[in-house]
Structures are given as C-alpha cells and as structure tokens.
Amino acid sequence: MSTFKYVLQKEFQQIRRNPTIVRMMLAVPIIQLIVLPFAADYEIKQLNLAVVDQDHSSYSKELIGQMTASGYFQLANYSSNFNEAMGAVERNEADLILEIPAHFERDLVREDGATLALHANAINQVKGGLSQLYAGQIIRRFNNQIRAEWVQWPRYSPVEMVKIEPQLWFNPHINYHLFMVPGILAVLITMVGSFLASMNIVQEKEAGTIEQINVTPIKKYQFLLGKMIPFWVMGMFSLTLGLVIAYVVYGIVSVGPLWVIYAFSAFYLAAILGIGLLISTFADNQQQATFVSFFFVMIFILMSGLYTPVESMPDWAKVIAYANPVTYMIQVVRGVMIKGAGFMDILPFVGIIGAFGIFFNALAVWRYRKTV
Amino acid sequence: MKTFLAFIRKEFWHILRDRRSLIILFGMPVMQIVLFGFALSNELKNSKIAILDASHDPYTQRIIQQLNASDYFTITTSIQDEKEIEGLFHKNKVKMVVVFPAGFADLLSHQHQATVQLIADATDTNTANTMVSYASAILGSFQDWLLDQQTLPYTIHAETHMLYNPQLRSAYNFVPGLMAMIIMILSAMMTSVAIVRERENGNMEVLLVSPLKPMWIVIAKAVPYFLLSFVNVLIILLLSYTLLSLPVHGSLILFLFACLVFILTSLALGLLISTVAGSQQVAMFMSLIGLMMPTIILSGFMFPIENMPWVLRAISHVVPARWFYTIAQSILLKGVSIFTLWKEMLILLGMALFFLVISIRRFRLRLN
Numbered sequence: 001m002s003t004f005k006y007v008l009q010k011e012f013q014q015i016r017r018n019p020t021i022v023r024m025m026l027a028v029p030i031i032q033l034i035v036l037p038f039a040a041d042y043e044i045k046q047l048n049l050a051v052v053d054q055d056h057s058s059y060s061k062e063l064i065g066q067m068t069a070s071g072y073f074q075l076a077n078y079s080s081n082f083n084e085a086m087g088a089v090e091r092n093e094a095d096l097i098l099e100i101p102a103h104f105e106r107d108l109v110r111e112d113g114a115t116l117a118l119h120a121n122a123i124n125q126v127k128g129g130l131s132q133l134y135a136g137q138i139i140r141r142f143n144n145q146i147r148a149e150w151v152q153w154p155r156y157s158p159v160e161m162v163k164i165e166p167q168l169w170f171n172p173h174i175n176y177h178l179f180m181v182p183g184i185l186a187v188l189i190t191m192v193g194s195f196l197a198s199m200n201i202v203q204e205k206e207a208g209t210i211e212q213i214n215v216t217p218i219k220k221y222q223f224l225l226g227k228m229i230p231f232w233v234m235g236m237f238s239l240t241l242g243l244v245i246a247y248v249v250y251g252i253v254s255v256g257p258l259w260v261i262y263a264f265s266a267f268y269l270a271a272i273l274g275i276g277l278l279i280s281t282f283a284d285n286q287q288q289a290t291f292v293s294f295f296f297v298m299i300f301i302l303m304s305g306l307y308t309p310v311e312s313m314p315d316w317a318k319v320i321a322y323a324n325p326v327t328y329m330i331q332v333v334r335g336v337m338i339k340g341a342g343f344m345d346i347l348p349f350v351g352i353i354g355a356f357g358i359f360f361n362a363l364a365v366w367r368y369r370k371t372v
Numbered sequence: 373m374k375t376f377l378a379f380i381r382k383e384f385w386h387i388l389r390d391r392r393s394l395i396i397l398f399g400m401p402v403m404q405i406v407l408f409g410f411a412l413s414n415e416l417k418n419s420k421i422a423i424l425d426a427s428h429d430p431y432t433q434r435i436i437q438q439l440n441a442s443d444y445f446t447i448t449t450s451i452q453d454e455k456e457i458e459g460l461f462h463k464n465k466v467k468m469v470v471v472f473p474a475g476f477a478d479l480l481s482h483q484h485q486a487t488v489q490l491i492a493d494a495t496d497t498n499t500a501n502t503m504v505s506y507a508s509a510i511l512g513s514f515q516d517w518l519l520d521q522q523t524l525p526y527t528i529h530a531e532t533h534m535l536y537n538p539q540l541r542s543a544y545n546f547v548p549g550l551m552a553m554i555i556m557i558l559s560a561m562m563t564s565v566a567i568v569r570e571r572e573n574g575n576m577e578v579l580l581v582s583p584l585k586p587m588w589i590v591i592a593k594a595v596p597y598f599l600l601s602f603v604n605v606l607i608i609l610l611l612s613y614t615l616l617s618l619p620v621h622g623s624l625i626l627f628l629f630a631c632l633v634f635i636l637t638s639l640a641l642g643l644l645i646s647t648v649a650g651s652q653q654v655a656m657f658m659s660l661i662g663l664m665m666p667t668i669i670l671s672g673f674m675f676p677i678e679n680m681p682w683v684l685r686a687i688s689h690v691v692p693a694r695w696f697y698t699i700a701q702s703i704l705l706k707g708v709s710i711f712t713l714w715k716e717m718l719i720l721l722g723m724a725l726f727f728l729v730i731s732i733r734r735f736r737l738r739l740n
Contacts, residue, residue, distance in 0.1 A: 020653045031661060039669045041679040089535065090708050092698070108526055115529045122534035123705050124545055124676070126415065126502070132532050133505055140512075143528045150526055162480070162515050163487040166504045168494035169461065176497050199653065206573075286652045287565045288393050294557070295396050299403065307674065308412045309499050311419050311467070317411035331464060338495045341462045 003218050007226030015230050024196070029188050029238045033245045037180040040307070047131045048076035050085035050094035057105035063142050067098065072134040089121050096120050096131040108146070170255075170339050177250045182337040183306045185242045186329040189235045190300065193269055194293050197231045197276030202289040214370045221365050228273045228361075235269040236262070246337075255340035264332045264346060267353045271325050274360030281367040300326045325356050375584050379592035386566075387596050401554055401604050405611045408546040416502050422449035422457075422466040429477035435488070435514050439470065444506045461493045468492045468503045480518075536705050547612045548700030549673025551605050552634065552693040556667045558601045559594075559638035560645070561659040567593055567646035568655040590646075590735065594639050601635045621707025627700065630717065633724050634696040638663075640727035641692075647734045667693040695720045 015022070049067060053060050067073045073096070077088040088094040099117040108114040118135050122128030171178050204210040213223060239262070246252040254261065276293065283289035303317065304310075304326035313321060321327050328349045335341035388394060421439070425432050440447045449466055451457070460466050471489035473479065479486035490507050492500035537544055567590065570576045579589050605628075612618035620627070641663060649655035668674055670684060671693035677685055688694050695716050702708040702716075710717065 018653075020651065020657060024653075024657050027661065031665070035665070035669060035684070038681050039684055040675045045679060087712075090702070090706055090712055108528065112525050113527045113529065115531060117531045117533065119533045119535050122537035123701065125534075125537055125541065127676075128534055128537065130502070130505065132534075133509060136530055136532075139528055139530050143526070146528075147526050161485045162511050162518075163485055164508050164511055165487050165489045166508075167489060167491045168497075168500055168504075169457075169491060171494035171497055171500075179496050179498075199656075203653075282392065284390075285569070286656070287562065287569060288390060290565065290656050291393050291396055291557075291562070295400055295403075299407065302407055302412060309419075309496065312413050312415055312417045313411050317407075320411070334495055335462065335464065339462055339493070345462045 003216075004222045004226060007218060007222060008229060011226050011230045015234070024192075026241070028192065029242050030245065032184055032188055033181065033242055034249060036184050037177045037250065040180050040184075041176050046071075047073050047095040047127070047134070048088075048093060049073040050077035050079075050088045050097045051075065052079060052082050052085045052097060052099040054080050054102040055100045055104040056080070059105040059108065059146070060100045063100070063139070064098070066142050067135065067138055070134070070138050072131075072138075085119075089119075094121070095127060096135060098135065109150070178252060178338055179334070181246050181250050181252055182333040183330050185239065185246065186326065186333045187301055187304075187306060188242055189239050189265065189269060190272055190326055190329065191297060192238045193231060193235050193272035194276040194279070194297050195290070196234070197227065197273045198279040198283065198289045198293045199286050200227055200231070201277065201280035202283050202286050205283075206285050220368050220370060224277055224361070224365055224368060227277065228270070231273055231276075232266075232269050235273070236265065239265055252337065254337040256336035256342060258336075260336050260341075260343045260346065261333060263343070264329070264350060264353070267350060267357055268325065268329050271353055271357035271360055274357055274364055275325075277364040278360055278367060281364060281369075300324050303327070304330050306330055325353060328353055375582070376588055376592060379582075379584060379589060380595050383593055384596045387600070397558070397600065397604070398607070400557075401550070401608045402611065404550050404554075405543075405547075405608060405615060408550060409541075409543040409612070409616045412546075416444045416499070416506055418446045419444060419468070419499070419503055420448045420466045421445050421468045421470060421503075422451055422460055423447055424451050424454065424457075424469060424471045426474040427472045427476035429475075431477040431480060431514075432472045434517075435472075435511065436470075438510050438514065439507065442506070442510060444503070444510075457491060461495075466493075467496075467499065468507070470507065541616065543612070543616045544618060544705055545701075546673065547608065547616070547618055548697050548704065549668075549671060549693075551608050551631070551700065552667055552671055552673065552696050553664075554604050554608070555601045555631075555635050555638050556659075556663055556693065558604065559597050559635050560642035560663050561656065563594055563597045563639060563642035564645040564649065564655045564659055565652050566597075567643070568649050568652050572651055587732065587735065590643065594643065597642075598635055598639060601638070602631065605631045605635075618704065620704055622703035622709065626710055626713075627703045630696060630699045630703070630720065633717075633720050634692060637692045637720065637724040637727055640724065640731050644727060644731040644734065647731060666691045670694060671697045673697050692720060692723045695723070 051064055051067075053064070064075065064078075068075050076094045077085055079085060082097075082099065085094065085097045085099075089097065097117075097119040099119065101115065101117075104114050104116070116139065118132055120128040120132045201210070204213065218226075243254075243258070243261075275296070279292050279296070280289055283292055303313075303321050303324050305321065306326075310318060310321045310327065332341075332346045332349055335346060423436055423439075425436065436447065439445050445468075449460065451460070451469070454471070457469050460469070469489075469491045471491060473487060476486050476488075488511060490504050492503055494500040570579065570593075580586055582589070584592075609618075609620075613620065642659070645655055645658050645662070649658055666687070670677070670680075670688040670691045672688070673693075677688050677694070680688070699713055699716050699720065702713055
C-alpha cells in the first residue's frame with residue numbers, strides 16, 4: 001500500500017509541474033464549450049431564394065411576396081433568366097431557384113392548371129430537402145387561396161381538414177445550445193481522459209524513466225492505477241468546470257439531479273482512461289500515441305450521435321455506435337440535463353459502462369509488460 | 373543536392389518504419405470515407421415513434437399505416453395513455469408520439485375538422501423539427517387523399533429538381549472537408565511534432581552540424597509529409613469516386629492544384645508551430661487547438677458558416693480550410709471553372725505565401 005501512495009504522489013507532482021497539461025486541462029474545455037455551441041448550429045434559418053420570373057404577372061408577384069413573407073426565404077436574386085439564377089447558386093448566393101414560366105397566370109386561370117419548377121441546391125441534402133418542403137407548403141397555401149378566389153365554395157366548407165398541432169417537449173423555445181452543450185460536455189471529458197492518459201506512459205517510455213519504474217517492486221495494476229487516478233480527478237474537475245460554464249455562459253441548469261451525472265461520469269472516466277492506457281501500451285513515442293488516440297477518439301465521437309442521430313445509421317453502424325462508450329455518455333448527459341432522467345432511467349447504461357471499464361482496464365494491465 | 377536527397381530518404385525511412393502509424397495513416401481515409409459515406413447522416417431514417425390512437429377507426433388506421441410505410445418512421449410502440457409519453461422520452465425509446473383524439477373519423481366527417489398532435493422530444497431540436505415537418509407532409513398527403521374525391525380546379529403543379537446531388541447523398545458534403553482534415557493532421561500536426569521531437573531528443577544538434585543548411589534540413593523533413601498528404605488526397609478521391617460515386621464535374625487539374633496549395637499552407641503552419649513550441653506536447657496542443665479545431669469547426673464542412681455569429685464568421689475568413697473547402701466543393705460537385713473561383717484561389721495562394729514567408733523568417737538557424 002505504501003508503494004502505491006508514493007506512485008500516486010509522484011504522478012500528482014509530475015502533472016503539477018507540467019504547465020502544458022494543466023493549461024490543456026483548462027483551455028480545452030473552455031474553448032470547446034464557448035466556441036462549439038455557437039458554431040454547431042444546424043438550424044436552417046433563412047434560405048436564399050433566386051427567382052426566375054418569366055411571367056411578370058400579379059400572381060407571380062403575389063407568390064414571390066408570400067415566399068419572402070413566410071420567414072423561411074429571403075430574396076437573393078430576381079431575374080427572368082435561368083442562367084442568371086444558376087450563377088447565383090454556383091456562387092453560393094442562392095439555395096433555391098423558383099422558376100415561374102411565361103403565361104403562368106394565364107394557364108392557371110384558363111387551362112385550369114399551371115406548372116412551376118423548384119431547383120434546390122442539394123449538396124447539403126438536408127437543406128435541399130427542407131427548402132423544397134417549405135416552398136411546397138407555401139405554394140400549396142397560395143394555391144388554396146387562388147381557388148378560394150375563383151370557386152364559390154358552399155358557405156360551410158365541405159372540405160374535411162386535418163389540423164396538425166406540433167408540440168416540442170423539453171425544449172419548447174428551440175434552443176439549440178440546450179442540445180449541443182451537454183453533448184460537448186461528454187466529448188470534452190472523453191478527450192481529456194483519452195489524450196492525456198495515452199501520452200503519459202509513452203512520455204516515460206520516451207524519456208527512458210519507464211525502465212526505472214520497471215525495476216521497482218511495484219505491481220502492474222498499482223502502476224496503472226497510479227497513472228489513472230490523477231487523470232480521473234482531473235477529468236472530474238473538467239466536468240465541473242464544464243457544468244459551471246454551461247450555467248454561466250448559456251444559463252443551462254440541469255433538469256435532473258447532478259449527482260446522477262457525476263456518478264455515471266465516475267464509471268465512464270474509468271472506462272475511457274482504460275482505453276487511453278491501453279493505447280499507451282501499444283505506442284512507442286508520443287507522436288504515435290497522439291495519432292492513434294486521435295484516430296480512435298474521432299471515430300468514437302463521430303459514431304456517438306453527437307452530431308448525427310444514431311437512428312439514422314444503417315444496422316452495421318448501429319452496432320458500432322452501441323459498442324461505443326461515448327454514445328452512452330452523451331445519452332446520459334442529455335437525458336439528465338435536458339429531460340430530467342433519474343438514476344433508475346440510466347441504470348442499464350451504468351452496467352454497460354462498468355463492463356466497458358473492466359474490459360479495457362483488464363486488457364491494459366494484461367498488455368503492460370514490465371519486461372523490455 | 374545529394375546530401376539533401378539522402379536526408380529526404382532518411383526522413384522517409386523514419387515514417388515508413390513506424391508500422392503502426394503507417395497503418396493508421398492509410399487506414400484513416402478509408403475508415404472515414406466509409407463512416408461518412410455510409411454511416412453518418414442527418415437524414416431522418418426509421419426514426420422510432422409511438423402512436424396513441426384513442427379512436428381506432430379506418431382513417432387513423434390509414435394514417436398509421438402511411439407513417440409506418442414511409443422510410444422516415446418506424447412505429448415501435450403503441451400507448452394508451454398520455455402519461456406514458458414522458459417515460460418513453462426519458463428512456464429514449466421513441467422520439468415522437470402521434471396522438472389521435474377519440475372519435476377522429478367522426479370529428480372529421482361531422483365537424484369537418486380533427487386535430488392530430490405531434491409530440492416530439494425536442495432535445496435534439498433539428499431532428500424534432502424535421503420529424504414534425506415530415507409527419508406533417510404525410511398528414512398533408514392524407515388530406516389530399518380526402519380531397520381526392522372531388523377534382524380540384526386551378527391546380528399549381530410544382531416540379532422539383534435536386535441540383536448537384538439528385539440522390540441526396542450526405543457524403544458529398546463531407547469529402548472535401550475530410551481531405552482538409554487529413555492534410556491538416558499530416559502536414560501540420562505530424563510535421564510540427566516530428567520537428568520538435570528532433571529538438572527534444574537532442575538530434576537537432578547532430579543534424580545541424582551536417583553540411584546541409586538548416587533550412588534544407590527542415591524542408592527535407594517536410595517533403596515526405598507533403599508527398600504522403602498528396603497520396604492520401606488521391607486515395608480519398610479515388611475511394612469517393614468508386615465507393616460513393618462522387619462526381620468530378622470540374623477540372624481535375626485545377627482541383628489537384630488547389631490541393632497542393634493547401635498542403636503547402638498546412639506545412640507552413642506546421643513549421644510555424646515547430647518554431648514556437650518547446651515540446652512535443654505543446655506542439656500537439658497548439659496544432660489541435662489552433663489548427664485542427666478551426667479546420668473542423670469553421671471550415672463549413674461540419675457546420676454551416678452562415679448560421680454562425682458574426683465573430684466566428686469573421687474568424688472563419690482566416691481559416692485556410694474554409695477556402696479550400698469552398699474551392700474543392702465548387703470544382704468537384706458544381707463543376708465551376710476558375711473564372712468563378714479566382715478570388716478564392718488567390719486568397720488560398722496568398723495564405724500559402726504569407727505563412728511560408730513568416731515561418732521561414734521565424735526559423736532560427738542556431739540552437740539557443
């Protein structure tokens with residue numbers, strides 16, 4: 001036991017004397033939490049509309065007016081030449097082209113029907129799809145209005161109408177930060193845990209001090225535990241810092257009990273640090289360790305449902321997502337902070353993360369060799 | 373010149389003998405193309421929803437069937453009571469609940485109006501919005517079906533065309549960003565760490581007493597990373613072309629030229645970091661915060677720039693990856709020529725020159 005105490009003391013001292021690590025511990029969470037939620041805004045706010053109006057009729061003007069009045073679109077380009085509008089799309093100045101052909105109004109009234117064309121820039125397929133959906137809704141509404149002008153409906157409309165009433169729970173004001181901040185909090189302690197832990201043992205390898213440790217009577221698990229505990233403490237500190245920033249900068253207060261987040265993070269950090277230690281047993285120098293952890297952390301984060309929903313993945317990718325500890329962390333932090341989930345709701349996740357932790361740490365202890 | 377080539381050979385061996393890094397070096401683009409191409413998307417697909425049907429009439433049956441038949445939704449749960457909704461959301465079982473009132477069909481035929489509630493878990497605001505939009509579209513088509521008994525006069529038909537990406541693949545958006553990211557990792561991060569490592573290990577002194585000028589030593593270090601970056605770009609391009617059927621509408625030569633300029637910019641940035649950083653950890657930290665994060669966040673490849681607050685939009689102008697991303701996307705997907713792109717091209721070239729000059733001037737010839 002006393003050997004272990006000395007190892008722990010050594011590790012804490014080493015970290016304290018290395019200003020880079022301390023700076024990293026502070027800077028990474030702060031920068032990420034302050035920049036990312038502002039940048040990571042997928043909300044489709046205002047789409048730029050290019051109009052090709054070859055009709056110049058009162059109907060075409062009316063329709064354009066309704067498009068821009070809807071709040072979804074702003075008029076970026078108006079011409080009667082399709083190439084002109086296409087150029088605007090090429091220069092990224094327009095997202096959607098509304099093409100109103102000549103004789104649109106005349107055909108609609110005389111021939112009982114007319115055709116419009118919508119050309120959406122679909123490079124971003126979500127944006128393309130939504131711009132077309134919104135435009136379709138506006139055109140349908142415009143269409144109904146014209147019918148009402150020309151057709152004498154009976155006084156009480158015989159048309160059966162389905163009314164749609166959307167309700168957005170947990171986040172009625174559509175605050176995108178509320179969604180992103182807890183997710184980034186989860187990513188943050190993942191990065192702190194895996195990067196720093198993986199570089200730490202490798203640093204000893206590179207400096208040659210690992211051989212000195214190898215000749216001491218210290219047990220393998222004691223050494224790894226000694227490496228792990230300081231980073232565990234720092235990870236918990238980063239989490240606290242992150243929660244404070246979430247409150248101070250974004251005014252986000254956890255709906256559910258905070259101790260649930262801490263309890264889960266305690267297990268989660270142990271699992272992540274296990275992965276970091278495992279990487280460090282494979283790597284020979286810091287460059288390699290950085291590279292390997294960067295690779296895995298990136299896959300973990302991308303596959304975690306932070307930016308893109310897990311449900312949208314194909315089945316084989318879902319398997320990866322559910323074998324990924326970050327997925328659970330994000331679900332728990334979001335569940336507790338936004339929806340107010342309690343400990344019983346996340347209990348299955350605790351079990352899964354516990355299993356991950358035991359697996360990776362056991363593997364790291366097994367992989368670590370005291371012999372050269 | 374012979375010494376210089378020998379140096380380059382040495383650096384190549386350095387990299388090639390590190391098997392693990394090499395595997396990752398070439399595994400990374402493959403892995404990411406697969407992930408971005410096939411696994412990650414913002415599209416709504418088989419989203420789990422629950423139904424609360426208090427009516428059980430032919431109309432609600434029809435709507436439920438249409439919801440289930442669409443690619444967007446899968447009905448996994450059926451509940452009887454509104455009180456169950458919160459629990460479902462807490463456990464993440466479903467993301468939306470569709471609620472039909474009792475006597476839905478009767479309300480429709482007698483009062484000519486009935487309300488369907490779409491209760492979405494708005495934790496993820498975008499998914500919630502998209503789900504509500506798509507469910508509304510399905511309800512809209514049900515409405516059309518109701519109206520279909522009477523033929524409607526004065527109908528506007530809207531033809532829709534999806535430009536550049538008719539199959540609506542989300543991967544096209546990511547490919548240029550992926551290239552930018554890998555070039556940054558290799559040319560900036562790895563190069564800076566490699567140079568600092570020589571200094572940390574004390575090898576720099578050995579290198580500096582060689583007959584080669586110090587500047588050439590550093591260039592020799594950069595050459596292999598330059599070539600590897602370029603090979604990686606080609607691999608990504610080839611993979612996206614074959615696996616994702618990414619179109620190359622514009623000039624390939626112009627595109628490769630843009631890649632070279634961007635690699636040069638990244639190398640200059642890596643060199644700049646190596647002149648400032650005292651240890652490998654600092655170099656890594658600086659490239660992570662100063663280069664990787666801006667490349668991922670502010671280049672427009674993950675997040676739309678036009679949505680950002682003005683401060684970030686302003687900062688994005690000095691991020692080289694942003695210009696590279698715009699150029700690559702315009703050439704590959706839109707087939708835009710140099711006449712539309714000359715401004716972006718000039719900016720990128722200017723950045724490459726600027727950072728090269730700065731880093732060369734900052735590079736100290738002597739060890740202190």
